[in-house]
Amino acid sequence: MKVGILGGGQLGRMLLQAAANYDVTTFVLENDPTCPAAHLCHNFVLGNINDYDTVYNFGKHLDALTIEIEAVNVDALEQLEKEGVKVYPTPAAIRIIKNKILQKQFYADNEIPSSAFHITQSSSDLLKHIDFLPAVHKLGEGGYDGKGVQVINNESEIELGFNAPSVLEKKINIQKEIALIVAMDANGKTIIYPPAEMIFDPVYNLLDYQLSPAKLEEKQLWKAEAIARKVVNGLKSPGLFAIELFIDHQGDVRVNEAAPRVHNSGHHTIEANYSSQYDMLLRILLNYPLGNPTAILPSAIVNIIGAEGFSGDAVYEGLDEVLKMDNVFVHLYGKKQTKPGRKMGHVTIISSDYQDLTHKANKIKHTLKVGTK
Ligand SMILES: Nc1ncnc2c1ncn2[C@@H]1O[C@H](COP(=O)(O)OP(=O)(O)OP(=O)(O)O)[C@@H](O)[C@H]1O
Numbered sequence: 235m236k237v238g239i240l241g242g243g244q245l246g247r248m249l250l251q252a253a254a255n256y257d258v259t260t261f262v263l264e265n266d267p268t269c270p271a272a273h274l275c276h277n278f279v280l281g282n283i284n285d286y287d288t289v290y291n292f293g294k295h296l297d298a299l300t301i302e303i304e305a306v307n308v309d310a311l312e313q314l315e316k317e318g319v320k321v322y323p324t325p326a327a328i329r330i331i332k333n334k335i336l337q338k339q340f341y342a343d344n345e346i347p348s349s350a351f352h353i354t355q356s357s358s359d360l361l362k363h364i365d366f367l368p369a370v371h372k373l374g375e376g377g378y379d380g381k382g383v384q385v386i387n388n389e390s391e392i393e394l395g396f397n398a399p400s401v402l403e404k405k406i407n408i409q410k411e412i413a414l415i416v417a418m419d420a421n422g423k424t425i426i427y428p429p430a431e432m433i434f435d436p437v438y439n440l441l442d443y444q445l446s447p448a449k450l451e452e453k454q455l456w457k458a459e460a461i462a463r464k465v466v467n468g469l470k471s472p473g474l475f476a477i478e479l480f481i482d483h484q485g486d487v488r489v490n491e492a493a494p495r496v497h498n499s500g501h502h503t504i505e506a507n508y509s510s511q512y513d514m515l516l517r518i519l520l521n522y523p524l525g526n527p528t529a530i531l532p533s534a535i536v537n538i539i540g541a542e543g544f545s546g547d548a549v550y551e552g553l554d555e556v557l558k559m560d561n562v563f564v565h566l567y568g569k570k571q572t573k574p575g576r577k578m579g580h581v582t583i584i585s586s587d588y589q590d591l592t593h594k595a596n597k598i599k600h601t602l603k604v605g606t607k
């Protein structure tokens with residue numbers, strides 16, 4: 235089978251690493267020939283994933299097509315789907331998720347718990363919602379890695395808001411942020427991975443450190459799983475989905491957002507689970523049976539992020555020391571250039587002992603740094 239991926243970042247790269255186990259010819263479309271996935275696919279096509287003709291021409295000879303980023307030309311995918319190309323996730327699901335306004339509307343329509351919200355067309359609309367603050371303003375389209383998300387605590391912070399179609403969400407008093415990965419095959423059968431628990435770096439708003447399985451009360455896990463499944467069943471799309479959820483201080487569980495693709499919250503599944511998220515998505519694309527999402531051992535992920543004050547050719551400090559640690563797995567994404575906050579790689583730790591995970595995660599955070607020459 236010929237399988238194509240729109241986007242050639244690290245998620246595409248890890249998907250291709252899993253694809254090497256199967257009887258599949260891989261294609262990647264991306265406009266940067268030095269992207270992390272470029273040299274790992276059979277066929278690299280240089281082009282813009284947002285351009286109708288480029289995406290259509292890329293997809294028309296393929297058996298199956300998937301994405302590693304939502305910002306793609308959905309009209310072209312719709313046409314390809316009509317012509318019989320298997321597009322997982324479906325273009326309809328991508329359309330809902332890639333726009334945060336449509337995504338919030340979808341949760342409301344399907345009675346999926348999510349924070350209360352208003353839609354704003356421009357920054358002046360925020361003045362109508364002073365009583366709704368504190369809230370979080372989110373760009374409808376075009377945000378990534380926390381850019382496009384702005385907390386507005388009170389009237390004096392209104393000027394920080396976006397002057398474009400956005401959602402204004404009630405600010406949740408977060409106790410815990412978790413993510414659940416759900417996969418659905420072509421027959422509508424679903425599996426769910428154990429939850430991952432996240433802590434965010436307040437400076438860049440990027441994932442700082444993650445543990446899985448998350449330590450949750452049984453009731454919280456049930457609620458989270460029910461919500462995650464409801465999202466995927468509502469989208470009615472085969473593929474792999476990451477559902478980010480908030481647990482507040484009352485123990486209420488709400489969906490934050492969904493991604494219709496492999497996700498940074500699932501990197502650990504490469505070493506820590508029987509079937510990784512990447513393996514699982516390939517199985518779905520290739521019409522193979524679903525894999526086993528169960529954790530072999532608990533795990534932690536530390537992201538390798540470009541250090542503040544360094545831009546240019548990346549140099550990794552402390553790498554040898556981390557590579558010498560037991561049950562620690564280093565993934566560098568092959569990005570030549572670093573800049574502050576850029577995701578350059580990640581490290582997965584597996585252990586039956588949560589204290590060992592935390593200890594090693596902290597050690598790695600303080601040892602491994604990305605700078606320049
Ligand atoms: N309603 C909310 N209440 C409180 N905090 C929130 C709310 N929405 C978002 N946040 C905080 O902001 C972070 C980023 O928000 P969100 O996940 O919607 O944006 P994003 O641009 O998709 O970011 P990323 O790409 O890092 O997932 C969340 O992980 C959470 O910590």
Ligand SMILES: [Mg+2]
Binds near residue numbers: 478491
């Ligand atoms: Mg998010």
